Amino acid sequence: MKTIGNAIRRFHDLTLARKMWLSVAFVSLLTLATFAALSSTQIKRLITEREGKVMVQQIEYYTSSINHYFQNIQKSAQVLLYSPDIQERFSSDMSALSGGERIRAFNEVYNQLHRMWDNLYGIDAIYLIDRYQNVFKISVEDANMPTFLTGEEFASQGWYDRLGKSDGSSYWSFVRWNDRKTSIMMFNAMYDKTDLSLIGHLVISVSPQVFDGFLSVSNLGEGTNSIVDSAGVAYTSGNGAGARSQIDLSLLTGEQGYTFLHQNNEPYMLAYAKNKLTGWTFVHSVPQRIVLKDLRNVNSLWLFFLFVSILLMTVVSAFLLRTITMPLRKMVKLVREVERGSLSGRFHVQYKDELGRLGHAFNHMLDKLQDGIPLLREKLIRSLLERNMSVEELREYERKLDFRFERPWFQVVLLYVHDVKDENALSAAERAIRDMELHGGMISDTLAANQFCLIFNCPQDEMLALLEPLLDHLRDELKLQPYAFVGNGYEDIHFVKTSFEEAKTLLKYRVGERMEEEPAILFSGASWEHQYPESFENRLLYYMDEGDFDMCAGVMEELIAYVRARSVAPSVIHSLLISLHNHMNKLLIQFGGSDRRMDDDWLDKLSARLTLEPFEKNGRDFIASVKKRLGPLIHKQIRHSPNVAKSLQLIRERFANPNIGVDYAARELGLNTNYFSQLFKREVGVGFAEYVSGLRLEHAQKQLAETSLKIKEVAEKTGFADSHYFGVWFKDNTGLSPSQYRKSVQAQPARMESEAAKSRSSAN
Structure with missing residues (x-):
């Protein structure tokens, strides 16, 4: 949190133009990034939907082809199983027939098998097994397969039980013959048409290459194609049938669709379709990175456009912000000039926006300052020349004028322009003097049309370094005849008056008709032949x-x-x-x-x-x-500062005014209330209100003792509009009400006269 706070503070310390530029750049980046993320998500969803629908359509085509193929096999199987020759021969044990009869029976069965074999393609083997364990086959598979079909291991896998419980329809599955051999098998029970008794089984082994052939024309393309039977055994294209499938079929809801699953620590997209004939689920799985490979290109393109957009927006925003903030920078420049004391600048208002209104307000403020600052400057200089200003008042003037006497050296120069013929040149001279004030170390005021008082707050060599170029400018460029009369320099500001008097005396005695013979700068000490100190x-x-x-x-x-x-x-x-x-x-x-x-x-x-x-x-x-x-x-004399002396005089003259208070007095003197209150208490020893209260009490006691005025009239003359409040206040301060006080004072002469009479009578 502290780091974030420091970053925010540093941001707020930047210039307004940089803050606006960074804000625009940040908002633009955030907007573009958000748009890119949302659009990328939307494109990802669209690509996923499109690819999912295409994959589902391709699987539907694939499953419909497989389904048509399986239906042909089933139809051929039904023709075989319910042909008269097969029904007749399987009703009895053909192995018990005599030699010739048995050969004819076997030939009839094999003829039917060959007829079926010739009508189908992709068949690895056809097996007919009667209830007497006689196996008839046409096969390109392992010669040991019939033995397996009649063996205990095949029976232990529950195939015959499943066929016995079936309703006579075909049953498709993957059969694991041994560790190396797994086949795709169709099982079909054979029933006697007369009594519907089970008389045998038909087993057809389909070549896995058939599935691969169908897959090659289904346009399923990249990815893995799998078929999962109802027992959970999966056949994978290119790998054959194997162990149980890694796909949880319970997650594949509906007859068809697509979803996303994790396999081998990688997200996959799965499109699936369920076959009602076989009960199998056909699955096409593709790594998500392959499905969304176009999205990577889109994202790369987005990043490129994002970079170009940010770069373009940065350049454009920098140009626009520079244009927008240019008036503001001009305003800041004018404010700095005002801080240095120059009030000649003006803000050029071009538009009616907020900056335009601010410019009007700024120009109006400068007009007011120009009306007020010369008066303050004149008042400060007059106070210095009359030596009637306290240190506190000086600091107040310095604060208002943004000028400070910082160095312990004060010297007055009276600049006199002789024989003025061009009033415009004289105005230009006044502006040149004001411009020199901007360099610091000097404050000036106009005493007359052609006389200027310059108070320098720097050593004499620095004063001359400022004064000489000014005189050269007035003489060479403005064609005037300027002369500088320099008083002595002093280390205390109270000697400004003394230095001014010296310069004034020098000007009085050295100005004459033949001024061209005089030097441009005249010093006070040079007027004394013996260097009077x-x-x-x-x-x-x-x-x-x-x-x-x-x-x-x-x-x-x-x-x-x-x-x-x-x-x-x-x-x-x-x-x-x-x-x-x-x-x-x-x-x-x-x-x-x-x-x-x-x-x-x-x-x-x-x-x-x-x-x-x-x-x-x-x-x-x-x-x-x-x-x-x-x-x-x-040391016995009490010396108050001019402001406190004025306030004491104000209290003596206006204590009968009910409104008199520290705010009233500070306003009359033109001082800050808090500053005046502290100054008064420091010099007088008591607060302003306490001093006024004491003076009012003294006056009230005198009125009650020496006049017959009513209590209400005494209250009004003392500064109380409410006589009741006056009575409460008087009693709090004296312990007596106004009436009691008057009676006690009036009773004292009578008591003294009575005591004197008693003394005289006792003496007699």
């Missing part, structure tokens, strides 16, 4: 905002190595450190208030230190100061 500054500022001081320390070590290798001017280093200290001071004020800010003369002290101490010490001291002063403050 702007990328290091941006990374340090970002990690300070995030409170990731370990990353700050790592970036500072990279900066120290960079300064050593580049021999950066001291004025540049001073500007960088002043900028970093200034940002730290802003964070201290933001998180800790004015009392947390640095001393007013911090700038003078810093300048003095920078002139006395090396950059390595100043840089590491700055990181230590950041950890010491900012660490405790930033």
Whole structure:
């Protein structure tokens, strides 16, 4: 079963065209094989019926000839037995007559025998035996035969008893004289016509060659011809009479017919006919392989036609299936292009079949995708450029756009097309940028008619390998003037905004009227004469905002190595450190208030230190100061992701809406419900429903304590359409009904005033 299961799985893993081809081939083979088997069986039945009928007809002809021959013998026997001379001579013992009289009697008997002998053919011997054991014969057989006929062995075989019990008709059988001699004999009793007493016997021995002669003209052809007498002794053509027959006569029902039997471990076809005169059964047996030899030729022809048909059907079905599945293969190719991000393809619908309807649906889906994917792409890029997207949101965008930032390198390129004169060429440029996205490692968006934002997720050398051919294509083939403004590359996606700002600043100051003098690709670092380490500054500022001081320390070590290798001017280093200290001071004020800010003369002290101490010490001291002063403050701040922050704001604004729930909030934010529910609980610490319930309870308690609104009105303002359910919910959470809670809260000031009055009176 496991092997069959594996075979079925492998079959289903094949392409649709191959599965259809194999299915057609299998069904065709099964159909042809079934047809061949059924037709072969039908032909076998027809051949069997035809051969059986022919064999039965031939046996009928044979038996009718034998029967006519036997009837002639019987008629001659009756003439002999009831002739006056024979009747007279057999009424007494001829051996007791005197010499002359006995000779005349014997001559009369022999004359009758010779007359009968002359009228018949195929006779080996004629014997007349009187009741006195006198034997008269004409024979070409063994001279000892008369002695055998009168001997005890012949009598012990019961022949005379059978003749005595017969009604006077002939009795035919095969007689075994000895181990070497068996004859075909006809026995007939002789009765006195006057008193019907038994006066003798007539025995006629027929030559076996007579049967062979009749068989030769019966056209029975191949096979074995046998005659089985009533005692079960069989005479076989060519072998003579022998032992008992191997054929069970009880299986041969009816007067004639044909059947199948097994002999010598081989199936035989038997045609038979029963002779009423002799009581014999004439059998013609032929091996079934001989009868069905024509069927073997038919089967061989069928196998040849089957092979040719399967071959022809395979070729034709392969051609037809290729024609049928060609639109489907085109559909698969278009789907793969869609997976790579290309939505420009369309399925050419030619027919109105299922594939045609599928093609219409596919084109309709592409139209919808073209309407939606640019919006998603634009939303993703805008979120990256504004740096207001969580990791979970990024993964959701990647899933929807089938695009993934896989490498730790991010760099923004602003592609600017100067002096556009052909709008069609500009559209072609946009398509070229989209085609470049198919190679992976880049996502783009159109910022303006002639400005494109390209975000690369690959090292700078790979970025240039993609960018330079694009610029050559735009310049040489589309006759445009493209310029690429490249921001610095960063290892974290959160620096996409920083790289974009760098490229944007570069574009702002380098675009002018004489653009033809500018190079095609401009880098952000090239705008600073002393190589200001702007990328290091941006990374340090970002990690300070995030409170990731370990990353700050790592970036500072990279900066120290960079300064050593580049021999950066001291004025540049001073500007960088002043900028970093200034940002730290802003964070201290933001998180800790004015009392947390640095001393007013911090700038003078810093300048003095920078002139006395090396950059390595100043840089590491700055990181230590950041950890010491900012660490405790930033770690106290609760920082929610943008989606959770939006959901909290949504709850505060709409908690009175009875329909608000996790599904409602997820739908408003455009997020998956399960994903949003897990995100909310992870960042807030409680589930969405529990948080809403707590906020509603706080609001309900405030309304009951500070207003005189009815319970029903408080329920509606809290988000409950049913005041009864509100009461049950309120009591479950506070232990008091809304009315009891209001009374208990209102009673507290009166009780406190009473206690104060008692205190004043006791003091007086």
